[in-house]
Amino acid sequence: MSGMIEFDAAAAKAVEAMYLTPDVVGQRTHVMAAMGLRPGMAALDIGVGPGLLAHDMGKAVTAAGSVTGVDMSRAMVAMAAERCADMDWVTIEHGEAEQLPVASGSMDVVVSTQVYEYVTDMGAALHEAKRVLKPGGRLVVLDTDWDSIVWHSSNRERMERVLKVWDQHLADPHLPRKLPALLHDAGLVVTRRELIPLFNPDWNPHSYSAGIMMGILNFVSGRDGISEDEARAWADDLQALGREGHYFFSLNRYLFVAVKG
Ligand SMILES: C[S@@+](CC[C@H](N)C(=O)[O-])C[C@H]1O[C@@H](n2cnc3c(N)ncnc32)[C@H](O)[C@@H]1O
Known part of the structure; x- marks a missing residue:
């Protein structure tokens, strides 16, 4: 089995639930601060997903401004459009990051x-991203380096194999370390770099790590030598450690702000 994760209706629901946890609500506060939105501004959210950030952006720019959300998943476009339906200055469109349906x-x-x-x-x-920005406009990027996971398990070897297969769910599990050079090569000037850790030192079913655990379980089951039973045993072990007071999870996200000269 191969291929990246598909953001269908079920995945959209799972992402929405995970992104409503306090961990990701806190992350959005950092992202909003980095954007520096003011009433009247025009802003674009590439890969708008469930529309939680676009909704916050809509409130910040007010009816005097505009927000456009773009996503390649029809399920995400539908979810984000429904979430933002209370603000007619927020528009959600189907499209791809590599070919944005947005004016230069x-x-x-x-x-x-x-x-x-x-x-x-x-x-x-x-x-x-640079093409659609006004001169002096700001690009804010946040991504995960999946090497940054520290997740306590009773079977470290199995944890390493599971996470190696999970790395296949996306195009580049280590993008953040390359982003400063990529932004520079695109002709943008990096003005801010920030580390945003997600830390779950206790088991909590309403946490980022509980949500991603289910995503990983579904993705790795039956893939590249990980049987459904082994994947289930991996997740059961983490939850048992949680019940016994031995849970520990952390992961790093990296935020960059780059300006178009
Ligand atoms: C993990 S979700 C993040 C959603 C949202 N940005 C957030 O942080 O809440 C990833 C989203 O990126 C979208 N996506 C992935 N590749 C894309 C591409 N090339 N163009 C547009 N959207 C893309 C997916 O459909 C999905 O909605």
């Missing part, structure tokens, strides 16, 4: 969180 030089701020790591042609994606 039209955006004050462009944001893309947890999306570029799924993109195979980052040169094209950053060229597009």
